[in-house]
Amino acid sequence: MxxxxxxxxxxxxxxxxxxxxxxxxxxxxxxxxxxxxxxxxxxxxxxxxxxxxxxxxxxxxxxxxxxxxxxxxxxxxxxxxxxxxxxxxxxxxxxxxxxxxxxxxxxxxxxxxxxxxxxxxxxxxxxxxxxxxxxxxxxxxxxxxRVARISLSEECFWDTEKLLLTQNNETIYLTRHELLLLQLFVSKSEQICTNEDMMYYFDTNRVDLNEKSVRNLVFKLRKKLPEKVISSIYGMGYKFCPLNSIDS
Incomplete structure (x- = not known):
């Protein structure tokens, strides 16, 4: 070579x-x-x-x-x-x-x-x-x-380049911690994201959160997303399931 x-x-x-x-x-x-x-x-x-x-x-x-x-x-x-x-x-x-x-x-x-x-x-x-x-x-x-946008529903999209969440062409504002969590879920799309994964991820990003705070953060993020985009997997964690992983 x-x-x-x-x-x-x-x-x-x-x-x-x-x-x-x-x-x-x-x-x-x-x-x-x-x-x-x-x-x-x-x-x-x-x-x-x-x-x-x-x-x-x-x-x-x-x-x-x-x-x-x-x-x-x-x-x-x-x-x-x-x-x-x-x-x-x-x-x-x-x-x-x-x-x-x-x-x-x-x-x-x-x-x-x-x-x-x-x-x-x-x-x-x-x-x-x-x-x-x-x-x-x-x-x-x-x-x-080429993958600039992830469809969360027919009206809701996550822009992976601008890091913007929009619904009906209006921006849904996320806190810094919600933004970090959504990025983690997107990176593990269609995979189970365990509580340990989330704790480890926040720790490496120098965010000090305990398990209860992380669960509350998941709850708040889910309220801002379409129903069933983040589903609970009993005893294991959560799974991020967008409508269409690649929106072309």
């Missing part, structure tokens, strides 16, 4: 590298900084997770790609991947692995991670994997650009 061609696909993307071996982390960081708009690096999973949260808080966005070693002190690559996927289930994660990591790899595959780079790392394999992942991100971005 030609580095110049790869740069055309990665130049606007951000990347987090988590690797405990300092010489490899340094060399990879220098290489990746020539390809990506933003590159951050960490020496273990705990430090990497903190950087991931700080980046989100600062940029109101997630890293496009996370590259992580498996075996690291304090927090390993499996724990990091699991924590990151709870924050962003669509996160693209690339795992650096050795041939002795077979048990770890199986656990990562069960998490849905399919991109692995064997050690020792070669630039050819690294570039090929980065190309595949970058293309996937760019294609998904093209789809998201």
């Amino acid at each position: 030609d580095q110049g061609k790869l740069f055309l696909k990665t130049k606007n993307l951000s990347l987090l590298l988590v690797e405990d071996y300092e010489p490899l982390r340094r060399d990879m960081t220098e290489l990746l900084e020539d390809l990506f708009l933003t590159v951050e690096s960490a020496s273990n999973g705990e430090e990497g997770l903190q950087l991931y949260k700080e980046y989100h808080a600062t940029h109101n966005d997630k890293f496009d790609i996370v590259i992580s070693d498996i075996q690291m002190p304090i927090m390993d690559g499996i724990e990091l991947s699991n924590a990151v996927l709870k924050l962003n289930e669509n996160q693209q994660i690339i795992i650096l692995s050795s041939h002795t990591d077979s048990d770890y790899l199986l656990r990562l595959i069960n998490l849905g991670i399919a991109q692995f780079i064997p050690k020792p790392i070669t630039s050819e394999i690294l570039f090929n994997v980065l190309e595949r992942v970058s293309e996937k991100i760019l294609k998904r971005g093209e789809v998201l650009e």
